[in-house]
Amino acid sequence: MLRHSSTLLIIAVALLCGLGLVMLASTGVWVRGMENPYHFVTRQAVMIALGLVAAVGMAKVPGDWIRKLTPAAYVASCILLALCFIPGIGIEEFGSKRWIKFPIVGQFQPSEAAKMVIVIALALWFTRWQTEVQTFWRGFVLPGAIIVIPIGLIAAETDVGTALSLSVAVGAVMFCVGTRLIYMVPTALAAMAGAAWFVYNNPNRWGRIEAWLDLENPVHQLDRGMQQWRALLALGNGGPWGVGLGNGVEKFGTLTFAHIDFIFPVVGEELGLPATLGVVVCYVAIAVGGIGIALQARQIFERCIALGLTCVIVVPAMVNIGVTTAVLPNDGLPLPFVSYGGTSLVFSLAAVGLLIGIHRRSQVPVAKAFPLGKEVRLAVRL
Numbered sequence: 001m002l003r004h005s006s007t008l009l010i011i012a013v014a015l016l017c018g019l020g021l022v023m024l025a026s027t028g029v030w031v032r033g034m035e036n037p038y039h040f041v042t043r044q045a046v047m048i049a050l051g052l053v054a055a056v057g058m059a060k061v062p063g064d065w066i067r068k069l070t071p072a073a074y075v076a077s078c079i080l081l082a083l084c085f086i087p088g089i090g091i092e093e094f095g096s097k098r099w100i101k102f103p104i105v106g107q108f109q110p111s112e113a114a115k116m117v118i119v120i121a122l123a124l125w126f127t128r129w130q131t132e133v134q135t136f137w138r139g140f141v142l143p144g145a146i147i148v149i150p151i152g153l154i155a156a157e158t159d160v161g162t163a164l165s166l167s168v169a170v171g172a173v174m175f176c177v178g179t180r181l182i183y184m185v186p187t188a189l190a191a192m193a194g195a196a197w198f199v200y201n202n203p204n205r206w207g208r209i210e211a212w213l214d215l216e217n218p219v220h221q222l223d224r225g226m227q228q229w230r231a232l233l234a235l236g237n238g239g240p241w242g243v244g245l246g247n248g249v250e251k252f253g254t255l256t257f258a259h260i261d262f263i264f265p266v267v268g269e270e271l272g273l274p275a276t277l278g279v280v281v282c283y284v285a286i287a288v289g290g291i292g293i294a295l296q297a298r299q300i301f302e303r304c305i306a307l308g309l310t311c312v313i314v315v316p317a318m319v320n321i322g323v324t325t326a327v328l329p330n331d332g333l334p335l336p337f338v339s340y341g342g343t344s345l346v347f348s349l350a351a352v353g354l355l356i357g358i359h360r361r362s363q364v365p366v367a368k369a370f371p372l373g374k375e376v377r378l379a380v381r382l
Contacts (some may be wrong), residue, residue, distance in 0.1 A: 005292035006359045012285035013352050016337035017048055017345075019267070019279070024340055027251045027259040027266055040259055040340050046217070047342040054346055054354025063302060063361065070117070074146075077117040080110035081153035093238055096158045098330075100373035109343040110156045111162050115169075116351055118150055119308030122170055127301040133178040138224070140183040143174065160195070160205070169274045169311035172302050198342050212329040226325045230255040231265035235325070241270030259340045261332055264324040279338070280382075283317045294358040302358045309351045 021041055028040030064223075084090040084097045091099040091107060100105040125143050132138040147170050147362040155163040174184060199205045204224075211217075211225030220230045237243065248269040251258040258266050267274045290310025297303040313336050321334040322328035336342050336348050 002292040002296055003363075005289040005296070006356045008285050009289035009293070009352060009355060011351070012282040012289065013337055016268045016279070016282050019275070020338040020340075021045060021048075022245070023263055023270075024259055025245050026248070026270065027263065028340070029255065030251050032253065043342065044340055044345065046351070047195070047345045050342075051349030052345040054350040055356070058350045058353035059357035059360065060356075061357065063299070066120060067124060067127075068118050073117045074121045074150075077110065077114040078153065080152055081114055081150055081157075084153075084157050098157050099309055100160050109341075111159055112343045112347040113201070114150045114154065114314045115162070115166055116288060116309065116347060116354075118147055118166065119169065119173065119312060121146055122173055123301050123304030123308065126173075126304055127299070134180050136183065139179050140174075142350065143179075145259070146186070159332075161319060162316075163255075164195070165178055165315040165333065166312065168315050169308050172209065172311050176307055177300070177304060200359040208330045212326065215326060224330070226254075226263055227256055228323070228330055231262050231324045232326055233379075234265035234269040238269035238272050240273045241276070242268070242270050245270050253313060260334055261320065262324055263341065264321055264335055265338050267338075279335075280321065284341055286316045290355055293355050293362070296362040297358055298362050302361070306355055306358050309355055312353060313348060 021044060024041040024044050024130075025038065028034070029037040031040065034040075060366065073143045076343035080100065083100045089100050090097050091100075091101055093099065098109050098111060098324050099107050100110060123142055125146060126133060126334070129138045147167075151166055154166065171188065175181075199209065207224045211223065212228065214220055215229050215232070220226075230250050234248065234255060237249065243249075248266055250269060251266050255262055255265065264276065264279065267279060287310060290313070292308055294303050294306035294310065297306055316333045317336050319328060319331060320333050320339075323331055323333070334344055337345065
C-alpha cells in the first residue's frame, strides 16, 4: 500500500481539481459584477496548468537544492508578508490585508507560499540539530522563533484561520520529530488563551462566534450568520441525491462566496451526499498518501517536509468543511483544489509535486537476480 502513495495522492488531487472546475462553471456564472460568466472557470483552468508546471518542477528539484535555497526563501517570504502592510503594494479586501500586487505578476497571496517555506525551514532546522530535539533551546525555543515571525505576520493580516491551521501543521512536525511535550503543551495552552482573548475583544470575530452559536436566530440569519445558515439550507435542499448539476438555488446571491469559501454546500445541494462524501474521502486519501510518503522517506529532512505539507493541505480542508457544515465558526479558509483561488491552487499543486518527488527519491531500486542457469563460470587449469 505504501508503495502506491504517490498514485493515491495524484488520483485524489485530480478528482478534486476536476470537481472544482465543474462547480466553478456552475457557480461562477451567478457572481455579480462579472461580464464574462465563465471568468472563474477559465482562470482556474489556467492556474491548474501553471500549478502542474510547478508540481513537475518541484518533483524534479534535487533535495540539496532545496536545502541551499531554504534560507533565502524564508527571508523572501517574510519580506513579502511584510509588504502586505505597505500602502500601494498591499491590497485590503473584506477587512484583511492578505494580498500584494506587482505590475507583471499581478495580485497574489504571500501566505500561501509562506506555508511551504515555513515547513521546509523547520525541517531544515531539525535536520541540522537532530541530536538536540529534546533540549529547550535548540529543540523548542529557536525553532519556535523561526515559525513565530511569519505566523505572526499572517495573523496580523487578520488571516487568523491560516495562522491557526499553519500552527497545527508545525505543531505536528515538532511533536513527531521529538520535541518534548512539557514545552509544547503549556505554549499551546497559552496561545489558545491569547487567541481566545483576541477573538473576544474583536467585535467582528466575536460576533461570528455569537452568530454561530445561535444560527436559528433571525437576526443572525440576516447578518454574520447568513453564510452558514444558507449553507445549511443548501445542504438540506440537496438531500441525499442532490437537485442536479446547475439546478442549485442558493448560489443565486443568497449564499455569498459560493465559488470560494462556501463551494462545499453547493456540491451537496447539486450533487448530493455521494459527492460530499467523495470529497471527504479524497482528503482522507491525501492524508493517507502524504503520511505514507513520510514513512518511506529515507532522511529526516524529507520526512518532516512530507508530514508538514500533508497537514498544510488537509487541515484547512477540515476547517472549511467544518465551517460550511456549521460545526466550526466562520473563518474564511478556502477548500483546497476546489475553491476558486489562483495562489492557493498553484502552491498546493507545488506541494503535491514536492511530495511526489520525495516519494520518488525514497524508492530503492531492486536489482534483478540472474537465473542460475545462465551463469557462466570460468576456471583455470594448472
